[in-house]
Amino acid sequence: MSIRCRTALLLWILLIWPVVGTMAQAPEGPVVGNLDSIGSDTMAGLMLRWGERLEERHPAVRLQMQASGSSTAPAALAEGTTRLGAMSRRMTTSERETFEAHHGYPPVEIPVAMDALAVFVNRHNPLDEVSMKQLDAIFSDTHDCGAKRSIDRWEALGTPDFAGPIDRHSRNSVSGSYGVFRREALCGGNFRVDVNEHPGSSAVVAAVAATTGGIGYSGIGYVTVAVKPLALRKGDGPAVSPSERATLSGEYPLSRTLYLYVNLPPGERLPATEHAFLDLVLSPEGQDGVRESGFIPLPDMVIAAIRQAMGLNRPWGEGSS
């Protein structure tokens, strides 16, 4: 875990503590109800898996979700359309401010899994690695990472046997992956106008699988055998493949955390359905689901800290001490 991640976690725990500390007493009973979630397409499969397990644990609870992109979550949370939002990136300051303007308090942020944003090419492409600067030169037209000129052909990346124009595929701007890629790989610059925008992660994978000269990115969970993930090189360092170890240590340049955001007024306890869901997500069973979906579980230590902070270690209904 990088230092930045750790400080973020610590800060977050400090933030959440007073909220949890003042939770009120509530009557006990079987958990019943619908749980609505709006947000990330990257996390759609993961949420679905969690939803199935939740129904196994609490047969009267249904998870209803809508997954069109991370940016739909802050808008829906602020409008009050949903109380639970899944995001594959952190909320931006302006999104937080919009939420606070509507509700008067900040949303609760819960990290639930780690993910590597894989950059991949068609499986017939001999290329194995690419540097972050080259990535910027391929996808951006502002070159904020300092590339001198655009890269338009595969030959320019040192693949003499594999010539031809580069066909770029990306997610649309609603996507958290889009935001993370823009911030980390393009240094906040702009995508070129001729980058294809797809409505879902699997659409990007399908498009790159169908185009010999294609390149695209998505969460590692969506990568199939038809595409080949590239190792990324940052500066003069070695090329790093998107492995679990490299992602957790932060060595892989495009690693990110997946979050759930909950609309929880300060001083109130999590409602029963949300409590049951988060209890599942942050349990060994829930983290198994993370691995099955192709993402990377959080380290046990981190899980324990979050559970403690959220008050998930006590069964729902027992008041705080």
Added chain:
Amino acid sequence: MIDRYPPPAPVRRRFRDLRDRLFTLLVGACGIGVILAVLAIGVFLFVEVVPLFGGDTPASETQATTEIDFESLWLPQQYPDYETPRYRWQANVLSEDDTPMFSLTPLAWGTLKAAAYALLFAIPLALGAAIHSACFMSRRLRHRLKPALELMEALPGVVIGFVAGLVLAPYVERHLVGALALVLILPLGLLVAGVVHSCLPATLARALSLSRAGLWLIPWLALLVALAMVMSPYLEVVWFGGDMRAWLEQQLGLDYAMRNAMIVGLAMGFAIIPTIYALAEEALSGVPDSLSEGAQALGASRWQTLWNVILPAASPGIFSAVMIGAGRAVGETMIVLMATGNTALMTLSPLDGMRSMAANIAIELPEAAAGGTHYRVLLLCAFLLFVFTFCVNTLAEIVRGRLSHRYRRLGGLA
């Protein structure tokens, strides 16, 4: 004459009158309700858009709206990261100092480009089919054909978009020369079929009558398609030196995007063919028989009657059919969303993608915070689309109304 219907008893008649009046009121209320709903949509969009141009924002609004003027929406702008002014659409904001770029020009361009390519594909096919089925086809075949085309209309846009984007686009990319060869070979092959048909001996020509041309041409068309596909590798070597994409790039400087205007034109053309066909066929078959019979009695051939009498008489109807098709193409969302790369480019090339207004709304509206600038610019797009389709459809309806008036004057049924 035997009076088979005796006058109803007074009580029953009164009940019937009451029932009639009730239902008339109900139907009238429904009709007015629909009109009000359409107007309400227009008013809602208008009210939401006004703050963009400096109207008063309601005090309860939690989102600030930056004022935007005509210039920044439609003319090239100087953006921080670029050297020259340009048209850019980039609504995603990462941080406070990130400026969103709202230029509607590339979106309007994409909308019109997609519609234009769809019409380019749909008009010849739909009008040809309408003319053939109204003027040449046997009545029985026509009754079979109509439900088939209606079925085509019932296909949801998502399905067409999915097939176009994930099946057709990769296939065409792999068989680009074959697709090009088809465009050349099919019309030529049909011409050849016409010439051969006119040279046939009388008995054979009667067996292969023109009114059933749609049926016996199918094997011939299948043969042409197979021929084009088999020949395509050889054609690629002869015409393009073995690699068409490389040739396009070197000779014409064109880059081939897998999801391009050609694919969208094909898919959306497919979606609007039934609309144009149905309306054009109605206009053509509504031409009073007295006109065409008169022309033929004066010695005009079938073809002369068609060109000089039927087509001019039905032209307003055909015009309105095309207009309504264009209206549908401009508003179509899912096909453009799925069959293009949603790249906000401003080129004419059929090999480039585009981003249409409707697709842009579908992609970005869920992320736009209600009341913000981005939200209002998207609703402005919606308003423009609304106004456009409203005008086009109204115009088409007016022209159609005139047409039926004209037919009545000429003594037809309609």
